[in-house]
Amino acid sequence: MIYLHSLWVGLGVETKSALIGAVATLLAAVGGFGGLILQVRSQGKQNRASVEENERRRLKAQMYEESVTVCNELSDRVVDYCNKLRVAGSQIQLAAKVGELAASSMSPDCSFESIRKSYGDCYEAAVRFVVLVERRRIIDPRMTVFRTVMNATLHDMRQNFEQRLVRSAWHILPSFAPDGRQNRYQPLSEVEAKKADAEFHFIADQVSNLGCHLDDFLIEMQNHLLGDLFGHKVPHRVPIDPKYRVITLADAEEIEQHIIAQSAWGKMATDIEAKMRAGLVTVEGQTV
Numbered sequence: 001m002i003y004l005h006s007l008w009v010g011l012g013v014e015t016k017s018a019l020i021g022a023v024a025t026l027l028a029a030v031g032g033f034g035g036l037i038l039q040v041r042s043q044g045k046q047n048r049a050s051v052e053e054n055e056r057r058r059l060k061a062q063m064y065e066e067s068v069t070v071c072n073e074l075s076d077r078v079v080d081y082c083n084k085l086r087v088a089g090s091q092i093q094l095a096a097k098v099g100e101l102a103a104s105s106m107s108p109d110c111s112f113e114s115i116r117k118s119y120g121d122c123y124e125a126a127v128r129f130v131v132l133v134e135r136r137r138i139i140d141p142r143m144t145v146f147r148t149v150m151n152a153t154l155h156d157m158r159q160n161f162e163q164r165l166v167r168s169a170w171h172i173l174p175s176f177a178p179d180g181r182q183n184r185y186q187p188l189s190e191v192e193a194k195k196a197d198a199e200f201h202f203i204a205d206q207v208s209n210l211g212c213h214l215d216d217f218l219i220e221m222q223n224h225l226l227g228d229l230f231g232h233k234v235p236h237r238v239p240i241d242p243k244y245r246v247i248t249l250a251d252a253e254e255i256e257q258h259i260i261a262q263s264a265w266g267k268m269a270t271d272i273e274a275k276m277r278a279g280l281v282t283v284e285g286q287t288v
Contacts, residue, residue, distance in 0.1 A: 057229060060225040060226065060229075061225070061226070063136070063139070063221075063225055064221050064222065064225045064226060066132070067132060067136070067217070067218065067221045068218065068221075070125075070128055070129055070132045071129065071214045071217065071218055073125050073128070074122070074125040074126055074128070074129050074210070074214060075211055075214055076125075077118070077121050077122040077124075077125040077126075078122055078125075078207055078208065078210050078211055079211075080118050080121070080122070081115075081118040081119055081121070081122040081204075081207060082204040082207055082208050084110060084114060084115050084118050085115065085165075085200040085201070085203055085204040085207075086200060086201055086204050087109075087110060088108060088110040088115060088169070088173060088200055089196060089197030089198075089199075089200035089201055090197065091108035091109060091110060092108055092172060092173075092187075092188060092193045092196050092197060092200075093190070093193045093194060093196075093197050094106070094108075095107060095108055095185070095187045095188075095193070096187050096188045096189060096190045096192070096193035096194075097190060097193075098187070099187035099188075100189070100190055106187075107174050107185035108173065108174055108185070109174075110173060110174070111173055111174050111175070112169055112170040112173040112175070115165070115169065115173070119157075119161050119165075122157075122207070123154065123157065123158070126150060126153070126154050126157075126210070127154075129146075129150055129214075130147050130150050130151065130154075133146045133147045133150070133217075134147065136221075139221075139224050139225070140220075140224060140249055142249040142252035142253075143220070143249070144252075144256075145247060145249065145252035145255050145256050146213065146216075146217050146247060148255075148256050148259050148260070149213050149247055149255070149259065150210075150213065151265055151269075152259050152263040152264075152265040152266060153209070153210050153213070154265075155263070155264055155265035155268070156206060156263075156264060156265070157206070157207055157210075159264065160203045160206060160207075161203070164199065164203060165199075165200075165203055168196060168199050169196070169199075169200070172188055172192075172196055209244055212237070212239070212244055212246075213247055215237055216236065216237070216246055216247040216248065217247070219234050219235075219236055219237075220248070220249055222234045236248055
């Protein structure tokens with residue numbers, strides 16, 4: 001240090017000024033280079049955050065579009081199935097009235113086979129919706145409430161078809177020969193036709209409620225996937241008849257408990273689970 005001090009004192013004024021200027025320039029360059037590095041690093045972080053945010057938005061939009069596609073397909077199948085049931089009931093009544101007049105005879109255009117196929121298409125589309133909900137749990141674990149609602153609806157739909165529609169419809173609707181020609185149709189009495197029409201409309205009304213659940217699901221999808229993009233939330237529907245309950249994630253736990261406790265599907269699932277647990281305990285007891 002003494003040597004450096006002596007060396008510095010021995011330097012001329014111009015030399016000292018030149019050295020001071022050089023050191024100042026060097027420090028400014030180092031400072032500027034360091035600031036540039038920090039700026040590039042900060043900009044890199046911002047770019048990565050922007051890319052990540054854009055990717056999240058793209059993924060959210062894709063997930064929403066997939067949800068709309070599945071729901072639209074199921075909605076179309078529900079409408080087709082319900083329309084076939086209602087039209088069948090109306091045509092059976094019309095054929096009965098024409099038969100009572102004895103002026104002429106007519107046969108409904110619908111057949112049990114067409115209704116059965118429409119039911120199968122609707123059921124398969126509903127199963128695809130359940131699979132979709134399983135894949136959307138990452139959005140919010142409470143999404144499983146729509147799986148529970150759909151399972152209960154599918155159970156009632158299957159019961160109505162197998163235990164009510166098959167028994168009451170297949171023998172009162174037109175039948176067709178293997179070559180596609182319609183067999184002779186025997187109209188019902190007006191009383192029987194009215195009863196059949198009421199049965200068909202009852203089943204259709206039960207299935208049509210499924211469309212309300214799809215609306216509830218898509219509203220939750222919009223709010224969770226697109227709400228931050230547009231800055232507001234879509235309000236839930238307000239049913240005229242309170243028995244057609246709105247399915248929301250906010251009430252998911254209470255709704256699931258109600259369905260499990262009160263619906264036919266929930267009681268069946270609880271009974272199956274209890275039997276399985278009892279069987280497991282028995283097996284474990286035998287093993288021990």
